[in-house]
Amino acid sequence: MEQAPRDPERQLQPAPLEPLGCPDAGLGAAVGKEAAGAGEEDSGVDTMTHNNFWLKKIEISVSEAEKRTGRNAMNMQETYTAYLIETRSVEHTDGQSVLTDSLWRRYSEFELLRNYLLVYYPHIVVPPLPEKRAEFVWHKLSADNMDPDFVERRRIGLENFLLRIASHPILCRDKIFYLFLTQEGNWKETVNETGFQLKADSRLKALNATFRVKNPDKRFTDLKHYSDELQSVISHLLRVRARVADRLYGVYKVHGNYGRVFSEWSAIEKEMGDGLQSAGHHMDVYASSIDDILEDEEHYADQLKEYLFYAEALTVRTFSLKGMTTKLFGQETPEQREARIKVLEEQINEGEQQLKSKNLEGREFVKNAWADIERFKEQKNRDLKEALISYAVMQISMCKKGIQVWTNAKECFSKM
Amino acid sequence: MAGGPPKALPSTGPHSLRDMPHPLAGSSSEEAVGGDSTPSPDLLMARSFGDKDLILPNGGTPAGTSSPASSSSLLNRLQLDDDIDGETRDLFVIVDDPKKHVCTMETYITYRITTKSTRVEFDLPEYSVRRRYQDFDWLRSKLEESQPTHLIPPLPEKFVVKGVVDRFSEEFVETRRKALDKFLKRITDHPVLSFNEHFNVFLTAKDLNAYKKQGIALLTRMGESVKHVTGGYKLRTRPLEFAAIGDYLDMFALKLGTIDRIAQRIIKEEIEYLVELREYGPVYSTWSALEGELAEPLEGVSACIGNCSTALEELTDDMTEDFLPVLREYILYSDSMKSVLKKRDQVQAEYEAKLEAVALRKEDRPKVPADVEKCQDRMECFNADLKADMERWQNNKRQDFRQLLMGMADKNIQYYEKCLMAWESIIPLLQEKQEAK
Numbered sequence: 019m020e021q022a023p024r025d026p027e028r029q030l031q032p033a034p035l036e037p038l039g040c041p042d043a044g045l046g047a048a049v050g051k052e053a054a055g056a057g058e059e060d061s062g063v064d065t066m067t068h069n070n071f072w073l074k075k076i077e078i079s080v081s082e083a084e085k086r087t088g089r090n091a092m093n094m095q096e097t098y099t100a101y102l103i104e105t106r107s108v109e110h111t112d113g114q115s116v117l118t119d120s121l122w123r124r125y126s127e128f129e130l131l132r133n134y135l136l137v138y139y140p141h142i143v144v145p146p147l148p149e150k151r152a153e154f155v156w157h158k159l160s161a162d163n164m165d166p167d168f169v170e171r172r173r174i175g176l177e178n179f180l181l182r183i184a185s186h187p188i189l190c191r192d193k194i195f196y197l198f199l200t201q202e203g204n205w206k207e208t209v210n211e212t213g214f215q216l217k218a219d220s221r222l223k224a225l226n227a228t229f230r231v232k233n234p235d236k237r238f239t240d241l242k243h244y245s246d247e248l249q250s251v252i253s254h255l256l257r258v259r260a261r262v263a264d265r266l267y268g269v270y271k272v273h274g275n276y277g278r279v280f281s282e283w284s285a286i287e288k289e290m291g292d293g294l295q296s297a298g299h300h301m302d303v304y305a306s307s308i309d310d311i312l313e314d315e316e317h318y319a320d321q322l323k324e325y326l327f328y329a330e331a332l333t334v335r336t337f338s339l340k341g342m343t344t345k346l347f348g349q350e351t352p353e354q355r356e357a358r359i360k361v362l363e364e365q366i367n368e369g370e371q372q373l374k375s376k377n378l379e380g381r382e383f384v385k386n387a388w389a390d391i392e393r394f395k396e397q398k399n400r401d402l403k404e405a406l407i408s409y410a411v412m413q414i415s416m417c418k419k420g421i422q423v424w425t426n427a428k429e430c431f432s433k434m
Numbered sequence: 435m436a437g438g439p440p441k442a443l444p445s446t447g448p449h450s451l452r453d454m455p456h457p458l459a460g461s462s463s464e465e466a467v468g469g470d471s472t473p474s475p476d477l478l479m480a481r482s483f484g485d486k487d488l489i490l491p492n493g494g495t496p497a498g499t500s501s502p503a504s505s506s507s508l509l510n511r512l513q514l515d516d517d518i519d520g521e522t523r524d525l526f527v528i529v530d531d532p533k534k535h536v537c538t539m540e541t542y543i544t545y546r547i548t549t550k551s552t553r554v555e556f557d558l559p560e561y562s563v564r565r566r567y568q569d570f571d572w573l574r575s576k577l578e579e580s581q582p583t584h585l586i587p588p589l590p591e592k593f594v595v596k597g598v599v600d601r602f603s604e605e606f607v608e609t610r611r612k613a614l615d616k617f618l619k620r621i622t623d624h625p626v627l628s629f630n631e632h633f634n635v636f637l638t639a640k641d642l643n644a645y646k647k648q649g650i651a652l653l654t655r656m657g658e659s660v661k662h663v664t665g666g667y668k669l670r671t672r673p674l675e676f677a678a679i680g681d682y683l684d685m686f687a688l689k690l691g692t693i694d695r696i697a698q699r700i701i702k703e704e705i706e707y708l709v710e711l712r713e714y715g716p717v718y719s720t721w722s723a724l725e726g727e728l729a730e731p732l733e734g735v736s737a738c739i740g741n742c743s744t745a746l747e748e749l750t751d752d753m754t755e756d757f758l759p760v761l762r763e764y765i766l767y768s769d770s771m772k773s774v775l776k777k778r779d780q781v782q783a784e785y786e787a788k789l790e791a792v793a794l795r796k797e798d799r800p801k802v803p804a805d806v807e808k809c810q811d812r813m814e815c816f817n818a819d820l821k822a823d824m825e826r827w828q829n830n831k832r833q834d835f836r837q838l839l840m841g842m843a844d845k846n847i848q849y850y851e852k853c854l855m856a857w858e859s860i861i862p863l864l865q866e867k868q869e870a871k
Binding site: 019244255261289406431 | 631682685688692693697699703704711713716721724725727728731738746802832836839843844849850854857858860861
């Protein structure tokens with residue numbers, strides 16, 4: 019953090035217009051390139067040439083999760099899950115990847131990373147984290163955040179989070195992010211040294227100002243509107259999907275009872291016995307097939323959840339955008355008028371200059387933010403289409419399984 | 435005549451049955467002529483117990499009544515095969531066209547019953563009458579009375595178990611129509627029951643009520659005599675084969691009861707699933723309204739879920755209409771079977787008691803008296819009838835369940851195929867957009 023915002027002036031600026039590692043990389047250009055490439059692994063290649071952090075193409079994975087017990091700040095015993103993050107650099111010549119770093123992080127550290135990114139990159143739609151606790155669960159699914167299936171899904175979610183940052187044209191160049199991947203100890207301290215917490219406080223003030231914005235940018239009002247609606251529609255969708263899963267589970271599992279009763283019945287039948295017995299077996303297979311089906315579907319739900327949280331992130335984004343706009347109209351100036359007259363003129367001058375620069379900054383901010391939102395939209399459309407395809411594929415495989423099982427059962431029945 | 439050995443009668447069975455009533459009717463003059471042509475052995479039993487001397491000369495009647503059915507299983511098999519190709523059938527009965535009648539006193543449904551037959555018992559080649567549920571009920575109790583040694587197919591339950599079901603709703607009437615149709619078909623296919631006088635009247639009489647009234651006098655007497663018998667003897671041990679049938683029926687009814695509950699539960703789960711799907715699909719539509727590029731794919735998913743819902747609804751309807759009634763019929767069937775078994779036990783018990791009584795007086799009378807012999811005959815005929823019916827029933831059951839369960843599998847396959855088609859059809863929609871980008 020060589021450029022760590024030590025000077026107070028900078029801390030008040032919500033948007034670091036120059037990404038930390040790469041001052042002169044054109045934002046628009048980077049966005050354009052990135053949108054075209056989009057792969058998770060080519061993140062470092064075209065944006066990092068003059069950044070010594072990312073000389074090589076790297077691969078990031080969260081490869082393991084482990085339950086641990088330790089003492090927290092209050093010296094209380096606690097159990098938590100730690101995730102192993104591995105980074106590998108890929109040699110362009112032979113395509114071999116070499117393990118460069120591997121370290122353990124826990125969920126709270128991911129949260130810290132995200133909070134930091136939120137504060138420092140207000141114009142960027144920062145990727146969301148997977149949920150801390152399982153939400154929108156259907157009854158069979160455990161809401162326990164130590165549940166192995168949940169931990170596994172969260173591991174995938176956290177990996178996805180890191181990959182999203184790594185593939186973002188600006189976020190991937192952040193030093194704190196780099197240290198998150200490479201420096202196990204002291205990382206928290208480094209983050210705290212950036213003073214992002216202070217910044218976050220001033221951001222809150224800006225949030226409060228939101229309601230006084232007189233001429234909000236229509237694009238952002240629309241965006242705010244959209245993200246609200248998106249949030250509500252996705253959460254509704256997730257709720258209904260959980261209920262659908264519940265019922266589907268019921269339908270399949272009740273068929274399992276046929277398995278038992280057919281088998282018992284077969285004991286008292288002569289000619290029909292064999293057919294019933296084996297048909298019963300197929301009913302058992304049918305009933306247990308739902309476990310895998312719904313496990314797969316949970317992945318789809320996770321993909322939707324990511325966008326639910328993205329929508330939340332968008333809402334916050336538009337708030338801070340409005341906060342920014344507020345500043346353009348010089349909310350601070352009237353307060354300063356209360357000061358002594360002598361100082362006042364100077365301050366007015368200063369204020370005007372500030373206003374001018376804020377105007378400029380603001381316009382820049384809006385432009386950059388909009389560019390990122392455009393990038394986000396494309397990413398969203400692509401991802402959701404993929405999610406829908408994989409959902410359809412899942413349904414198709416479920417139908418095929420169903421046809422298979424019932425065809426087998428029919429064969430048994432026909433021999434009765 | 436009637437005393438002929440049971441096994442000698444397979445080919446002439448129906449005719450001997452036709453011949454039977456007349457001598458009997460003649461002997462007991464108080465019986466309504468033509469109305470109750472074949473008195474129940476219960477009745478005979480009662481009489482033979484009460485006033486032996488009066489009725490004994492006709493004691494052989496039940497043997498005659500039952501002889502066609504006591505024929506070997508070969509005949510049953512043959513008839514079964516005949517049923518399959520349908521060529522040699524000579525009696526066809528169809529129940530259709532339900533109609534609602536609203537009177538001041540009551541509202542009820544009648545069904546049209548069309549009969550086509552080449553049998554000599556029918557004066558015309560074709561009949562068409564309208565009957566209501568209580569007429570079927572009457573027919574069944576008449577059959578039970580007059581053919582106690584045979585398994586009478588069950589009627590659908592009079593009252594609906596589910597509680598709040600509209601008795602006049604189209605679905606209910608249709609389900610009942612199917613069950614009544616099945617009931618008559620089972621009687622039609624039966625080598626003995628299809629020749630029953632009451633059945634004939636039921637199919638052909640213009641005014642069934644007039645005919646019913648004729649039987650009332652007898653019915654009251656019958657009630658008394660039946661009471662008389664049931665208070666009579668107690669069976670010591672059921673022969674092994676009948677004990678096995680009894681055990682089988684208990685188990686069978688139990689398992690079918692379980693299957694019935696499972697099937698109902700599945701339908702309930704499916705209906706709840708359907709309710710959720712009906713909400714789930716439109717959410718994608720709502721979402722698509724927010725989107726530009728994603729609008730079409732989301733709308734596609736929504737439509738697809740809609741198609742799956744429709745397919746699911748068809749599945750549950752089919753299961754409710756076709757699967758459940760057949761299960762119910764067989765549960766009721768096993769009850770009918772059990773009651774025939776009980777009657778058989780009663781006949782055996784009577785025989786045993788009489789034999790015992792004779793044994794006590796052995797010194798007085800060296801020869802077994804004729805009434806005991808008749809009683810033994812009756813028991814043996816009963817056993818033979820019952821066994822033949824049981825075998826018949828087993829064959830029917832096997833065919834019915836094979837068909838029923840294959841049908842269930844088919845319905846499920848069709849459901850999945852429809853869903854599969856729906857989901858496969860939206861894949862190109864999603865991919866095309868993807869590539870176009």
